[in-house]
Amino acid sequence: MMKKCPECGSGEIVPNLIVFADDSANGLNPPYVKLVEPEPVKRPFVWVPKHVASGFRAAVCGACGHTEFYTNRHAEILEAHRKGYTSQTCSLNVIPIP
């Protein structure tokens, strides 16, 4: 997490800020990342992929405005990444992504 601004060297960091997006009212649906379990080779009849998701907090340098996003769920995201989970669109995948 940013303790000192990599741009200007200031220690005046404002951490732990929720990141908003246009479609999210009152911070209820902030931007997030989501990693989804790959489909097994022998797919069971009933199979629902597991996933790990996380929103972001932002840290803003109070001296120059440099901003970094971070998550507190990094360990779960790393574990999911090591298990082969990938970041996917939320479409129904009817049309393949080019």
Ligand SMILES: [Zn+2]
């Ligand atoms: Zn700065």
